[in-house]
Amino acid sequence: MSTGVPEGYDPHAFPPFAVTVDLAVFTVRDEALHVLLVERGQDPFQGRWALPGGFVLPRESADEAARRELAEETGLGPDAVGTLHLEQLRTYTDPDRDPRMRVVSVAYAALLPDLPEPRGGGDAASARWWATGSTGPLAFDHDRILADARDRIGAKLEYTCLATEFCPAEFTLGELQQVYETVWGVELDRPNFRRKVLNVPGFVQPVDGPPRRTGGRGKPAALYRAGGTTTLHPPLLRPQPTYVPLSRPEGRTP
Amino acid sequence: MSTGVPEGYDPHAFPPFAVTVDLAVFTVRDEALHVLLVERGQDPFQGRWALPGGFVLPRESADEAARRELAEETGLGPDAVGTLHLEQLRTYTDPDRDPRMRVVSVAYAALLPDLPEPRGGGDAASARWWATGSTGPLAFDHDRILADARDRIGAKLEYTCLATEFCPAEFTLGELQQVYETVWGVELDRPNFRRKVLNVPGFVQPVDGPPRRTGGRGKPAALYRAGGTTTLHPPLLRPQPTYVPLSRPEGRTP
DNA sequence: CCCTTTATAGTCAGAGTGACTATTAAAAAA
DNA sequence: TTTTTTAATAGTCACTCTGACTATAAAGGG
Numbered sequence: 081m082s083t084g085v086p087e088g089y090d091p092h093a094f095p096p097f098a099v100t101v102d103l104a105v106f107t108v109r110d111e112a113l114h115v116l117l118v119e120r121g122q123d124p125f126q127g128r129w130a131l132p133g134g135f136v137l138p139r140e141s142a143d144e145a146a147r148r149e150l151a152e153e154t155g156l157g158p159d160a161v162g163t164l165h166l167e168q169l170r171t172y173t174d175p176d177r178d179p180r181m182r183v184v185s186v187a188y189a190a191l192l193p194d195l196p197e198p199r200g201g202g203d204a205a206s207a208r209w210w211a212t213g214s215t216g217p218l219a220f221d222h223d224r225i226l227a228d229a230r231d232r233i234g235a236k237l238e239y240t241c242l243a244t245e246f247c248p249a250e251f252t253l254g255e256l257q258q259v260y261e262t263v264w265g266v267e268l269d270r271p272n273f274r275r276k277v278l279n280v281p282g283f284v285q286p287v288d289g290p291p292r293r294t295g296g297r298g299k300p301a302a303l304y305r306a307g308g309t310t311t312l313h314p315p316l317l318r319p320q321p322t323y324v325p326l327s328r329p330e331g332r333t334p
Numbered sequence: 335m336s337t338g339v340p341e342g343y344d345p346h347a348f349p350p351f352a353v354t355v356d357l358a359v360f361t362v363r364d365e366a367l368h369v370l371l372v373e374r375g376q377d378p379f380q381g382r383w384a385l386p387g388g389f390v391l392p393r394e395s396a397d398e399a400a401r402r403e404l405a406e407e408t409g410l411g412p413d414a415v416g417t418l419h420l421e422q423l424r425t426y427t428d429p430d431r432d433p434r435m436r437v438v439s440v441a442y443a444a445l446l447p448d449l450p451e452p453r454g455g456g457d458a459a460s461a462r463w464w465a466t467g468s469t470g471p472l473a474f475d476h477d478r479i480l481a482d483a484r485d486r487i488g489a490k491l492e493y494t495c496l497a498t499e500f501c502p503a504e505f506t507l508g509e510l511q512q513v514y515e516t517v518w519g520v521e522l523d524r525p526n527f528r529r530k531v532l533n534v535p536g537f538v539q540p541v542d543g544p545p546r547r548t549g550g551r552g553k554p555a556a557l558y559r560a561g562g563t564t565t566l567h568p569p570l571l572r573p574q575p576t577y578v579p580l581s582r583p584e585g586r587t588p
Numbered sequence: 589c590c591c592t593t594t595a596t597a598g599t600c601a602g603a604g605t606g607a608c609t610a611t612t613a614a615a616a617a618a
Numbered sequence: 619t620t621t622t623t624t625a626a627t628a629g630t631c632a633c634t635c636t637g638a639c640t641a642t643a644a645a646g647g648g
Contacts, residue, residue: 097351099427099438171422184396186438271607299615314604317568320568507596552645552646555594
C-alpha cells in the first residue's frame, strides 16, 4: 500500500467522497420492460430524467439506503419493500460522473409486478414509468447504469427464478412466459416453455385446488406460485445468437 | 428524494465517506485455489491477514485504483496489469465494517496464471499466497468478501471463458480442466470435458503447427490459446447438486 | 522391452430441445 | 344456439447433448 496514503489509513487524511445509491426499478407492463424515472428539478441536468436515488446516510448501509429510497419513490409499504428483490448491480466511480463533486454511486436493480397504482409516494409528481428504450438521454451516467441493469436482469433470468419477481404472488405460465419474452425481446414456443419450466425442480409449484384464472379469452390457465429454489437447474437458456467466428475455419461463403 | 438531504444535493452538506478498493487476487497452484493476502502491520486487526487494497485517490476511478494497487502488490509491469482480467464484484457498505471511520469498499477479483516469481513488488515482505480455505479469520469483513469472490468466480466459469485467465498464453486442455476442477472442487471426466470445450465455438483455438507440451510423463498434449469469445455457448455447467424438495411431492423414503 | 501415465478417439443409452400437431375449454361472433 | 376464435395444455419426433464408459496412441521409467 504505497499510495501516498499511510498504511492502515489515518482517519484524518482520506480523500472525501459522497456515496449515493441509484435504483433501476423495473416492471413488465404492456409487453414492454418499464423503468421508474424521476425528472430532475434543478441543475445539473435540469429537466432530464434520472434514476431515483439519494445519499447513503451516515449510519445506514447502501442496501438500507436503497430500500428507503425505494419506499419513498414507490409509496410501497415498508413490509412490501422489506421483502422484495433488491440486487446490487455495481458501483460507478468515474471521477467526473457528477460535475459538482466526487460522488460514487452504488447501483441497484429492483423488480416489481405491474402495480395497479404505480406509486402513491410523496413527491410522486415528477416520477413515472418509462418503457426502456424510449427514454431520452438520462442525467449523469444513468444511461449506462440502465443498460447494465437490463443486461444483468436478462442474464439472470437464465439461471435464477428472478422472473417470478415480476409476477404477482399467483401467476399463470403464460404470464411468466410474457416476462421472459419481454425482457429478452424474443418470442418463445409456448408448449416448450411450459415443459422446460415444469421440468425445473422448485421453480414453480401449482396452486393446490383447481382454481384457474378467468377474464381472458381462451381456456383458463392453471395458477402457480414461486417454488423454493432461487437457481434454475437446468437453466432456461435464451435462444442462441449463433456465434460466427471472424476468421472462418473452413467452408464456403453462403 | 426526501431524505433530509436537499434534492440535487448541496456539495457542502453531504455525509463524508472514505472509499477504498479491496482485491481478491486468485491463482491456481498445486491443485488448490490460492489468494494473495497481506499481513496487517497495525491496528485494527494487527497481525491479521487481509486482502490487499487501498484508497481511491481523488482523481481516479475505482478500476484505476484497483489496477494501481494490483501493480504495487504483485510487482507486475503496468502492461501486464493493464491487460489482465479485473472484475468488480460488489461494494461493501456496512457502517461498522471499519471500526475507525465510515469506509465503503469496492471489491474486485483478479485472476492470474501461476507465476514463477509470485511478486517482486516493494513491500512484498508481508504478502503471500494462501490456499483459500486454509486462511485464518481475515481482517475486517474480508472473509465475507473472499467467500463472495470465490462464489462469483466459480459461477462465471460456467458461462464465460474466465478459466483461461488462470492459464498461461498457451495451455493444454488438461491444464484448463485442472482450473475447473480446482475452482469447483470436483473431478471431471477428461474425454467429456475435452469434447465440451472443443464444441464451444470460440472458447479455445489450437496453436497452429503440431507443437506439443513435453516434460510430463504421458503422451504430450496439444496446445491451445484462448479463442475470441467471452461467453460460452453452450455453457459448461458444473455437476448438479441435485435438488431435493423439502416437502416430497410423492414417493417413498429411500 | 514392458509397464505406467497421460492424451485423445470413439461408443452408447438416456435426457433435453426445437419444431411441430392435436386436443380442450373458455369467450366472442354469427 | 351454434360456430368461430383464442389461448392452454398434451403429445410427437428427430436431433443434439450428456454422462459413463472403452479403446487406442504416444511418451517416460524401470
